[in-house]
Amino acid sequence: MKPVDPTAVTDIAVRADADWLQAHWMPYTGNREFKANPRLMVEADGAYYIDAEGRRIFDGLSGLWCTGLGHRRPELIEAVSRQMKTLDFMPPFQFGHPQSFALANRMQSFLPEGLGHVFFTGSGSEAADTSLKMARAYWRAKGKASKTRFIGREKGYHGVNFGGISVGGIVGNRKLFGQGVETDHLPHTQLLQNAFSRGMPQQGAELADDLQRLINLHDASNIAAVIVEPFSGSAGVVVPPVGYLQRLREICDQHDILLIFDEVITGFGRSGAWTGAAAFGVTPDILNCAKQITNGVQPLGAVIVKPDIYDTFMHADAPHYLVEFPHGYTYSAHPVACAAALATLDLLEREHAVERVNALAPYLEQKVHALRGCRHVTDIRNFGLAAGFTLAPAPGEPAKRPYEVGMMMWKQGFYVRYANDTVQLAPPFISTEAEIDRLVDALGQAFNALDP
Numbered sequence: 001m002k003p004v005d006p007t008a009v010t011d012i013a014v015r016a017d018a019d020w021l022q023a024h025w026m027p028y029t030g031n032r033e034f035k036a037n038p039r040l041m042v043e044a045d046g047a048y049y050i051d052a053e054g055r056r057i058f059d060g061l062s063g064l065w066c067t068g069l070g071h072r073r074p075e076l077i078e079a080v081s082r083q084m085k086t087l088d089f090m091p092p093f094q095f096g097h098p099q100s101f102a103l104a105n106r107m108q109s110f111l112p113e114g115l116g117h118v119f120f121t122g123s124g125s126e127a128a129d130t131s132l133k134m135a136r137a138y139w140r141a142k143g144k145a146s147k148t149r150f151i152g153r154e155k156g157y158h159g160v161n162f163g164g165i166s167v168g169g170i171v172g173n174r175k176l177f178g179q180g181v182e183t184d185h186l187p188h189t190q191l192l193q194n195a196f197s198r199g200m201p202q203q204g205a206e207l208a209d210d211l212q213r214l215i216n217l218h219d220a221s222n223i224a225a226v227i228v229e230p231f232s233g234s235a236g237v238v239v240p241p242v243g244y245l246q247r248l249r250e251i252c253d254q255h256d257i258l259l260i261f262d263e264v265i266t267g268f269g270r271s272g273a274w275t276g277a278a279a280f281g282v283t284p285d286i287l288n289c290a291k292q293i294t295n296g297v298q299p300l301g302a303v304i305v306k307p308d309i310y311d312t313f314m315h316a317d318a319p320h321y322l323v324e325f326p327h328g329y330t331y332s333a334h335p336v337a338c339a340a341a342l343a344t345l346d347l348l349e350r351e352h353a354v355e356r357v358n359a360l361a362p363y364l365e366q367k368v369h370a371l372r373g374c375r376h377v378t379d380i381r382n383f384g385l386a387a388g389f390t391l392a393p394a395p396g397e398p399a400k401r402p403y404e405v406g407m408m409m410w411k412q413g414f415y416v417r418y419a420n421d422t423v424q425l426a427p428p429f430i431s432t433e434a435e436i437d438r439l440v441d442a443l444g445q446a447f448n449a450l451d452p
């Protein structure tokens with residue numbers, strides 16, 4: 001590996017030898033593979049990373065679905081450093097700072113009507129578990145303490161904490177970890193007959209009726225909440241059929257079950273609206289977000305609830321000085337993260353992120369669907385500025401082909417996400433059509449370079 005001048009970017013020497021790499025147990029990474037074949041990024045610039053060999057790598061997934069505005073935005077650097085110079089940390093329990101209140105108020109302008117109160121966390125996983133705990137505690141405060149069961153969905157991803165993996169529906173994230181929280185799962189909505197749908201598939205709204213089956217099985221008096229992503233991102237952009245989310249909403253309303261949208265990916269531009277709720281026209285009772293809220297520069301998540309939920313906690317029959325919801329993190333509402341989020345929301349608005357996504361989305365759609373017929377591609381899905389491809393599994397090795405595609409793309413100067421049997425794209429909102437051309441053309445070549 002040819003190193004870049006490390007002093008130009010960092011005071012840490014760039015090394016790639018096994019001894020140095022062993023100490024860090026990397027997350028969601030094939031550590032043995034990575035350490036034999038390191039892929040180190042040392043700098044970022046707009047829609048690109050610079051790797052340790054000085055190559056420019058197009059960021060085909062906006063980091064991990066979070067850097068839609070591109071990297072190293074001066075406005076965010078300024079906001080974060082200004083905040084670090086004034087109030088770098090303060091205890092978020094029983095004391096406050098203005099940034100979190102400013103941010104919660106600022107968020108009202110683009111949240112779906114009927115959602116208002118914002119509880120901050122440090123990540124999407126923390127947002128998932130927070131929302132589940134809130135749902136149970138809410139029903140308890142309402143005198144319905146038996147409502148504890150959750151309903152998730154196959155292929156769902158809600159982060160990696162125990163609540164999140166319990167309601168999540170990706171087997172690889174669940175199978176090692178034993179007993180979770182009591183949960184049932186709706187069927188996923190990736191139907192064979194919908195393969196190669198552009199945007200929302202036409203068939204499958206009736207899959208939401210499975211919720212009624214689970215209610216018949218457990219009784220609504222035992223069910224706290226349903227949690228779904230408006231579209232499933234980590235499962236490879238699985239888009240809800242027309243009418244599906246509306247049907248879930250109706251059934252939840254009929255049976256007094258809370259509906260939680262996990263908008264950690266769909267939130268704040270990616271789906272061609274500020275939220276997936278707005279894009280799909282369905283308002284949940286609780287909306288979780290993270291990632292794009294700070295453009296990835298600071299860890300921050302949020303759980304936003306309708307007033308009835310907040311009010312139920314506030315009106316509990318207990319002395320006013322007692323904590324209403326005994327939950328929160330050391331880094332909840334971190335002042336630097338809140339400053340980053342305020343600056344990010346300004347940028348998203350000022351640079352018309354939603355409009356940009358809507359302008360680029362049809363282009364991405366026609367480009368990705370032109371890859372139909374590439375080797376081993378069995379499905380292509382898209383929504384907003386996101387696309388997912390399913391590859392037929394190699395015999396006995398279902399995750400191998402996507403990995404091989406990811407590696408070929410990296411060699412060609414593109415970062416894409418590969419996971420399970422899928423390859424995923426989520427280009428930055430600042431991408432040009434020419435960049436999307438290069439990304440998708442390279443992907444088509446990579447598919448066709450796979451072994452037959």
Ligand SMILES: Cc1ncc(COP(=O)(O)O)c(C=O)c1O
Nearest residue numbers: 123124125157158159262264265
């Ligand atoms: C829908 C959804 N929920 C939760 C998470 C977890 O977020 P984090 O990795 O910030 O904990 C993710 C991450 O990809 C996600 O896509």
